[in-house]
Amino acid sequence: MNLLKSTALAGFALCIATTARAEDLTFTLENATSQDIEMLQISTVASSSWEEDILGNDVQPAGTNATITIADGQSVCEYDILITFADNTTIEDHNVNLCDLGTYTAHE
Template sequence: MISTFAKSTIAAAAVLLSAGAAWAGAQDFTIVNKTGYALKHIYVSEANNNSWDEDILGRDVLNDSEYFEVSFAKAEKTCKWDMKVVYDDGESAIWEDLNLCQISKVTLRWNKNTGVTSANIE
């Protein structure tokens, strides 16, 4: 599991470390890695943004079967976000227009036959 230190809070344009539910936003969600491989970077940015915000994992890696809790600032109002994950080997996958106000968990899986990373959204 990722340590408490590694839990991140996303503000509109910056990623901040958070400790406690006082910062909880409607967009909070959990990322579960069931790909079979480590994820080196995870980026979450407002939808239709032309660039990615900072890596929310920081210096950590999200190993297979681990999860990461993403917490937004309570004042954040945006619901639509894009997410990008990058594997150790540099391969990546992107999901656009995720309505994080309606999502509580994203489980990532990699299909060996197709080479595609999919996201099961709850």
């Protein structure tokens, strides 16, 4: 009986862990540059194209922080990031573990 109970509890714990990883991913984007961020595109590493601009019509001013939420229902942590600035320069960063990072800083 104890083995059955332990197996059931282990299965329940696994379900909880899996569910927790599928929640929205939130991190801080720090713009440590002298340019406004006009576009922020984030795609899973497995994707062959960039997702839509997360900022939409908004911009993130130079020297500010913003809370970014990725509500894609994915249970992954590694993403590719493409940032486009007001002067049309870009930063492209690959295989960024946003689950562990907490804050992603854009530098010049």
